[in-house]
Amino acid sequence: MRIGLEACSGAHYLAREFIKLGHDAHIMAAKYVSPYRTKGKNNLNDAMAICEAVQCPNTRCVLVSSRMKISCNQLFTPLFE
Numbered sequence: 001m002r003i004g005l006e007a008c009s010g011a012h013y014l015a016r017e018f019i020k021l022g023h024d025a026h027i028m029a030a031k032y033v034s035p036y037r038t039k040g041k042n043n044l045n046d047a048m049a050i051c052e053a054v055q056c057p058n059t060r061c062v063l064v065s066s067r068m069k070i071s072c073n074q075l076f077t078p079l080f081e
Contacts (some may be wrong), residue, residue, distance in 0.1 A: 004054030006033050013062040026054055027062040
């Protein structure tokens with residue numbers, strides 16, 4: 001089963017858990033989902049837009065990051081810029 005997720009703070013964790021269960025998880029950036037939203041921004045319209053975006057073959061998806069990659073990114077991110 002293909003599962004679509006809009007990129008947010010917990011999307012990589014949820015995608016890894018869905019993949020463990022045998023599903024095909026796709027994370028999409030919000031800017032690629034918003035063109036599919038027909039009305040105002042609420043949970044129902046977001047869910048419908050994500051469903052349409054995940055079915056479209058040319059929607060760009062984000063790679064699912066492992067826990068190790070996320071940890072390394074946190075180590076090398078400067079605290080103050």
